[in-house]
Amino acid sequence: VEPISLGLALAGVLTGYISYPRLYCLFAECCSQKQSLSRDALQKDLDSKLFGQHLAKKVILNAVSGFISNPKPKKPLTLSLHGWTGTGKNFVSKIIAENIYEGGLNSDYVHLFVATLHFPHVSNITLYKDQLQSWIRGNVSACARSIFIFDEMDKMHAGLIDAIKPYLDYYDNLDGVSYQKAIFVFLSNAGAERITDVALDFWRSGKQREEIKLRDMEHALSVSAFNNKNRI
Numbered sequence: 001v002e003p004i005s006l007g008l009a010l011a012g013v014l015t016g017y018i019s020y021p022r023l024y025c026l027f028a029e030c031c032s033q034k035q036s037l038s039r040d041a042l043q044k045d046l047d048s049k050l051f052g053q054h055l056a057k058k059v060i061l062n063a064v065s066g067f068i069s070n071p072k073p074k075k076p077l078t079l080s081l082h083g084w085t086g087t088g089k090n091f092v093s094k095i096i097a098e099n100i101y102e103g104g105l106n107s108d109y110v111h112l113f114v115a116t117l118h119f120p121h122v123s124n125i126t127l128y129k130d131q132l133q134s135w136i137r138g139n140v141s142a143c144a145r146s147i148f149i150f151d152e153m154d155k156m157h158a159g160l161i162d163a164i165k166p167y168l169d170y171y172d173n174l175d176g177v178s179y180q181k182a183i184f185v186f187l188s189n190a191g192a193e194r195i196t197d198v199a200l201d202f203w204r205s206g207k208q209r210e211e212i213k214l215r216d217m218e219h220a221l222s223v224s225a226f227n228n229k230n231r232i
Ligand SMILES: Nc1ncnc2c1ncn2[C@@H]1O[C@H](COP(=O)(O)OP(=O)(O)OP(=O)(O)O)[C@@H](O)[C@H]1O
Pocket: 049, 050, 051, 052, 053, 083, 084, 085, 086, 087, 088, 089, 090, 091, 092, 151, 187, 188, 189
């Protein structure tokens, strides 16, 4: 084979590879890689890995699979997971991330923030606010289906929480960027005492843990989260 023909053939293949996104995405991670998440796979993962969290399982399965299958969501998906330390909040975030992006938490499209690690100094709030907003804006511009996980929300400064709020609303776009396909997951210990109290009351009255309904938790949780000094 002549070198010139071989060169042209290789260039043709490369151009096709780069310009045909589905082919490219077979070999590299893509933002659009898993636009259609498998509800069955997520359910299987939750059932086989996450224990004792029947409420979280049900809500997360419906919310995440419903959201991903909606081609035009009106607002981003916002999940707020509450509970004591070691109850599986980070664990379940990892499961969600892995079901949307193969790289899970290591994906370029998944961003994890830990309040005490990334935003430790109250005196730098203005700087953090600007940095966080431009990080969210930049990443959602590059990939609409970006996932942002905020750990230790109960320790996050109220000013920073306010900086995230605009992105969670029903805006078609904010300064030319649409956030409607993004996913925000907030993890918090706020309300943990009340969750434990409700579970303990059920146990004392001889009921099964699985009998606890979301409405049994909702009121206790909203009051307790509102009373948290950062209002989350
Ligand atoms: N409900 C659960 N089912 C199965 N494994 C669990 C569960 N909860 C916790 N684990 C295990 O414990 C580990 C620690 O839990 P995880 O980090 O998710 O807790 P957390 O709720 O995020 O705690 P923190 O509030 O301290 O951040 C997980 O990586 C997982 O292996």
